[in-house]
Structure formats: structure tokens, C-alpha cells
Amino acid sequence: MLTLYNTFSKTKEEFVSLNPGKVGIYSCGPTVYGFIHIGNIRAYLLSDTARRYLEYTGYEVRQIKNITDVGHLTDDDINQGDSGEDKIEKAALREKKTPEEIARFYEEYFKQVEKELNIIPAHFFPRATAHVPQMIKIIESLIEKGFAYEKNGNVFFDVTKFADYGKLSGNTLESLKVGARLEEHPDKKNPWDFALWLKAPIEHLMKWQSPWSSGYPGWHIECSAMSTEYLGNTIDIHTGGEDNIFPHHEAEIAQTECYTGKQFVRYWLHNRHLLVDGKKMSKSKGNLYTLDDIKENGFSAMDLRLLFLSSHYRSQMEFSWQALEQAHKNIQKINDFILNLEAIATNNFVFSNIFDTSIFKEKFQLAMDDDLNTPLALSNLYELISQANGEIAAEQLSSDSAKKILSLWKKMNSVFGFILQGQAEVPEEIKQLIRERQYAREGKDFQKSDDLRNIIEKKGYTVEDTKDGMKIKIAS
Ligand code: AMP
Ligand code: ZN
Numbered sequence: 001m002l003t004l005y006n007t008f009s010k011t012k013e014e015f016v017s018l019n020p021g022k023v024g025i026y027s028c029g030p031t032v033y034g035f036i037h038i039g040n041i042r043a044y045l046l047s048d049t050a051r052r053y054l055e056y057t058g059y060e061v062r063q064i065k066n067i068t069d070v071g072h073l074t075d076d077d078i079n080q081g082d083s084g085e086d087k088i089e090k091a092a093l094r095e096k097k098t099p100e101e102i103a104r105f106y107e108e109y110f111k112q113v114e115k116e117l118n119i120i121p122a123h124f125f126p127r128a129t130a131h132v133p134q135m136i137k138i139i140e141s142l143i144e145k146g147f148a149y150e151k152n153g154n155v156f157f158d159v160t161k162f163a164d165y166g167k168l169s170g171n172t173l174e175s176l177k178v179g180a181r182l183e184e185h186p187d188k189k190n191p192w193d194f195a196l197w198l199k200a201p202i203e204h205l206m207k208w209q210s211p212w213s214s215g216y217p218g219w220h221i222e223c224s225a226m227s228t229e230y231l232g233n234t235i236d237i238h239t240g241g242e243d244n245i246f247p248h249h250e251a252e253i254a255q256t257e258c259y260t261g262k263q264f265v266r267y268w269l270h271n272r273h274l275l276v277d278g279k280k281m282s283k284s285k286g287n288l289y290t291l292d293d294i295k296e297n298g299f300s301a302m303d304l305r306l307l308f309l310s311s312h313y314r315s316q317m318e319f320s321w322q323a324l325e326q327a328h329k330n331i332q333k334i335n336d337f338i339l340n341l342e343a344i345a346t347n348n349f350v351f352s353n354i355f356d357t358s359i360f361k362e363k364f365q366l367a368m369d370d371d372l373n374t375p376l377a378l379s380n381l382y383e384l385i386s387q388a389n390g391e392i393a394a395e396q397l398s399s400d401s402a403k404k405i406l407s408l409w410k411k412m413n414s415v416f417g418f419i420l421q422g423q424a425e426v427p428e429e430i431k432q433l434i435r436e437r438q439y440a441r442e443g444k445d446f447q448k449s450d451d452l453r454n455i456i457e458k459k460g461y462t463v464e465d466t467k468d469g470m471k472i473k474i475a476s
Helices: 038-056 087-095 099-116 128-144 173-177 221-231 242-260 291-296 301-309 321-346 358-369 374-393 399-416 421-425 428-442 446-458
Strands: 003-006 011-014 022-027 060-065 148-151 154-157 194-199 214-217 235-241 265-271 274-276 461-466 469-474
Touching: 003 265, 022 038, 022 221, 038 060, 038 235, 038 265, 038 274, 038 291, 038 301, 038 399, 060 221, 087 099, 128 148, 128 154, 128 194, 128 214, 128 221, 128 242, 154 242, 194 242, 221 235, 221 242, 235 242, 242 265, 291 301, 301 321, 301 374, 321 374, 321 399, 358 374, 358 399, 374 399, 428 446, 428 461, 446 461
Parallel strands: 022 060, 022 235, 235 265
Antiparallel strands: 003 011, 148 154, 154 194, 194 214, 461 469
């Protein structure tokens, strides 16, 4: 039984989808004004892991990840996300490009990074700029129903009209009144009201016509517009980093529920932050590493994937190169193990005992069922590796056992999502040469076998003959 920690109830709850067999996931995506950093990757890995495990258990998943290409303002850490400069416009001025060029460039970068991390692409990546009419429609309805008001071309959501405001974050209006440090907008009725639409100053580059002014949407409204558009009024799972809980997700609940009259999200999943020297890694602080930095230091996207999966998404994680080094070693260990198993599987080793994989499968599922506990699932994998390696060392692992373990590995890896060197990157041409060499060795034609080894090595692969068969590696 899959349980997920729901930020809303602050408990682990059994997961039951709204529609049997189907799950809708909405993940807050990147604001495309800079290179995404590895803290962002941690957030996208959470939604990827949730999706992968739901698919593993047989659900059909539909996942939407938005691209914020307008309206996300710079002071959102302290305010309601509606003061300060537009980050994309600021980048456009800095880089002497149009906001659109900025957004497309960084969106591409984000997609490339997701690909390298083997994050399964969302079914759709809607852009905020392409959904302004939907946002206007929701805002009109909120004004009509009395949840929002217009003043001087600006429209705000009136938080006092929504009794449940604060239920997700604990920031109820009562608690917010104490110690609030808000820069008040002169047109707001209450300091915690948040912007749905803002009138654009003359020099503002990105603006749209609306019934209230030529302006642009507030940050939060885009997610309500795009989630209702592509996933309906109620979505099963909404993900994001913990910084999104307030004000962003609190605002999303308020405006969407007042618009639809229905529950907006059934399960709220939030990853805790990736830290550097005890502080949140963030674009605005500049204390960030990108995937390129990771690669320049000799590590791979898969090392990073393993590093992140080694810690539970609800634990804060301090980034360290030492931990990444350990992750690198662990990926190599997994890689070597699988290559070894593949070699054993292609041989014909027959032993009476058959390796029992069922306990490892069960432990894997128990770990993942427990709020996607990937560190526990990985330690179960390491246990499996050390037990099987023991049998290999004792020359007791049969080819059938190797095949059984490989088949379990394939299932487990549909959730871990590792791309292993030996598996994905040995092209068919090399595999053919390997097979020919195997036949040559079996026929004791050692001259041909050596010739084939030379050809394989010239093509950039190393061949090692071990007692468990041939091992092929990409030459480093
Ligand atoms: P942004 O582009 O800033 O809107 O962030 C995209 C996603 O990354 C959001 O879900 C954020 O909550 C998440 N995020 C940002 N910084 C971090 C961090 N240091 N650790 C984990 N998640 C983060
Ligand atoms: Zn969002």
C-alpha cells in the first residue's frame, strides 16, 4: 500500500487516486530566467520518482510541468510574489535579448538537463505566456464571485474571503498579522492579499490587454490556469520545493478552490531544500552549482541522480563533493555488478541453487511504499549486490539466477532511473563483435579472438576476460 506524506494533513496517507488506475500530477516547473541549478533538479527528481513508482505499480500517469516565462517577481522570498522586478525582463535587459529569447534559451537548457538526468519528460510543458486568456477568465470569475477586487487597473485576491487561507502552510491570517514585514501595495485592502493582475508601467516589455489594464498576471495564477486546463478541477498530486508552500501554493489553493468550488489537490508533496554551507541553494543568492559544474568536476549526471536518491526527499540535504564522490563509487559498483550479471547470464553456468529475489523485491516495494523512501530502496539494492557477489565469488551463481536478478533489476531501475554505461551505451555493432569473439574463444581460435579484441578496443571499448565471462567497458 503506497503512502505519501501530505503537507496538507502533515501525515502519511494511503494514496488513493481520484479516478481508479489514473493519476494526474502537476509539478511547478522552472522560472526561465537563468540556468537551473542542482537544487531545482532535486525538486524535479521528486516528481519523477513519484511518477516512476506510480507507473511501476500500474497507474497511468499524466504529468504536467509548467514553464514560468512571465510574472515571477524578484522579491518573492519576502512578499506575496507581487513586488519587485520581473526576473525575466531583468535578465533580458542584462543579456540584451528579448524576454522571449531569454525564456526559450533557459527552457531549452532546463529540458537538456532533465534529459541528461533521465527525468521522464512531462506529458506537456505549458508556458504561462500561452495561457493568459485562461488566467483572465479565472480572475473575472473571482471578481464576479466577490473573492477578488480591482483597483487602479490592479486586481488582488482578498484573502479574508477564503476561510481556509493558511491551511497548507500554517500561515493563517491571525499568525501572519504578528511580525508581518510586508511592503504594502497602496491598492491592497489587506496586506496579505495577493496580486492576480498588475497594471504594467510604460517601460514594461511583457504586457497583455485585459478588462482591467494593459498588464501582466501575478505569479500564482498561472498554475491554477494550467492545472485546471490540463488536469481538471481536482488533481491527485501537486509537487514543488518547500519554498513553494508559502505563498505560492497557499495562493494556488485559495484562488482555485474559490473558482471551482472543489478541492484543488488531494496530495501535496514538497521536497526539502538542497543546501550549500547551511543555506538554501538559490538563483537569487548565487550560491549554486549547475549540472555543468558537476560535469566539469569529473562527475556525471548519474552520479548526481544517485546522490539525490540516497537521501529522502523530505530531509534537508547539504551538498558536498565528498558525498558526490561516494555516489560516483556506488554507481560504478552497480554498473560493474550489472555487467557481471549480463556476462554470467550469457554463459551456461548451471548450479542446483537458485537465487531468491523475492525478498529483495518485497523490500524494495515496502521502501517505496513508505513515502518513496529511495535511500532504503537503495540500501536494499546494495544488500542484493553483496549477497549475489558472495555467490559469484564462491562460483555459485548460475546463469538462470543471473537472469532472475537482471529481471528484478530492470523493474527496480524503472524507478531508480539510472542509465548504466555498459547497458545503454554499448552499440549493436560492438555487441556483434563481442558475440563473434565469444564464438572464436569457444572454438579455441585464439588468433581470431585477439584480432577481434583489437578491433573492439580501437572502437573505444575495453575487453576483460574474467572467470565470469567477458566484461566490456567504455575505455576511459
Ligand atoms: P524556481 O525556478 O525558483 O521557481 O524553482 C523551481 C523548483 O525548484 C521549485 O519547485 C522550487 O521549490 C525548487 N527549488 C528551488 N531551490 C531549491 C533548493 N535549493 N532545493 C530544492 N528545491 C529547490
Ligand atoms: Zn506553481
